[in-house]
Amino acid sequence: MNRQNEVKDIVPDLLNKIESTYKDLVENDEVLSSLLKKNADKLAKAQDEQDFAAKIAERLSEAYKEHISSGNLPNGKMYYNIAKRIIPPTMTDSYQQISDYCYAAQSALNENAGISIKAQRAPINTDRIDGIVNRVSQEPFDEIDWILKAPIENFCRSVVDDHKKANADFHYRSGLRPRIIRKTDGKCCKWCSNLAGAYEYSPGMDREVFRRHENCGCTVEYDPGDGSKRRQNVWSKEWKQKSEKASDSIALESPLGNKPVLVTDQAIRKVKAVKVQGLEEDSEILKEEHQKLLKFAQKENGSKEVTGVINKSELGVKKFVYAKGDWDRTNLDSNPEIPMIFAMSPPESLVVIHNHPNSNSFSYADLGIFSYPQVKTLTLVTNKGVVRVLNKTDSFDYREFIDIIKEEKERWGFTGTTQPVIVKNVLKRAKECNLEYIK
Ligand SMILES: [Zn+2]
Ligand SMILES: [Zn+2]
Structure with missing residues (x-):
């Protein structure tokens, strides 16, 4: 011993x-x-x-x-x-x-x-x-x-x-x-x-x-x-009330009365990779996920809207959690897993992706989703395969962002028909709050 x-x-x-x-x-x-x-x-x-x-x-x-x-x-x-x-x-x-x-x-x-x-x-x-x-x-x-x-x-x-x-x-x-x-x-x-x-x-x-x-x-x-x-709820409460009404949601995402577009295999192939600040390494994965989402919308949801949520650290490791929507919007609560993910996630940790059947720009409701502190990146892939991104950079200024929305709302008046104009003008000013907008 x-x-x-x-x-x-x-x-x-x-x-x-x-x-x-x-x-x-x-x-x-x-x-x-x-x-x-x-x-x-x-x-x-x-x-x-x-x-x-x-x-x-x-x-x-x-x-x-x-x-x-x-x-x-x-x-x-x-x-x-x-x-x-x-x-x-x-x-x-x-x-x-x-x-x-x-x-x-x-x-x-x-x-x-x-x-x-x-x-x-x-x-x-x-x-x-x-x-x-x-x-x-x-x-x-x-x-x-x-x-x-x-x-x-x-x-x-x-x-x-x-x-x-x-x-x-x-x-x-x-x-x-x-x-x-x-x-x-x-x-x-x-x-x-x-x-x-x-x-x-x-x-x-x-x-x-x-x-x-x-x-x-x-x-x-x-x-x-x-x-x-x-400042509480200057933004989210209104968004909730508006988007909960089905009649309003039509105005939210199809301002020009566009006809819904069905997802085609060609559109899926057309999806391009984008470089998002903070997710540079995941550019290819994100592209594949956009393609998967369109495929899912096409096969499982009649080309209607689908929204996917994931923690950015699990990109390429786990599957996005999907919620199925209709032509104009997705109710994220329709998959109970999604509110759970939101409740448990720290600020700027989530990547949210979704498709639009009948609009090629972000909607007012989308800004609402993006304004959740937990969301880092919100992407949109149209049913034609075009990708757009809203992303909080390291220097993203939350308060400035909310102020800009408020200003644009005051400027144009807040109604169903002015919403697309408000969104457009908010996104024009993306640089003022260090918001990365890829179109
Ligand atoms: Zn002391
Ligand atoms: Zn949207």
């Missing part, structure tokens, strides 16, 4: 003890219970989220402290091989609990504000966990044990901040004007006192407002009900 085998692996037992102590502490914590109750009653405020995160951190630190000491570590050191198997799983548990709390709190805020957008989760910041693992394993445990306290609290509190940011960002991309409010009790520090105040959120804003130094208990708040909501 070599010496290696004589050394007992202390990790499984240690991890077990920490996890069970942590679970006990959390379950029996009255502050946590009352905060959870508040959240279940949809009454949790930003301060409650911070308090919850701080308390979770405190309990995790306690569990660490109870079981980890230089005395039970080999040579008094928490070697990398030990730290790597103890710290990440336990910190991930805490992250998950805080994320659940934030998710529920945000859902309630959205609901109160009358916003039907799903709450967003912020991903776990694994860099910070790795940082703690690296540091703790470099020095004798007695000299580095502080790292399992204040930095843990900072990590946990930051989970809340990350969720505020993720939700404000998602709402911004949906055309709202989120406002971030940073509050301090005035006792924190000069830096925080300076930073306190209200900020209009934008993806390019100074990120300092979301920063949190050690032992900082300030709150970073985002409530969509505080006026951030004022």
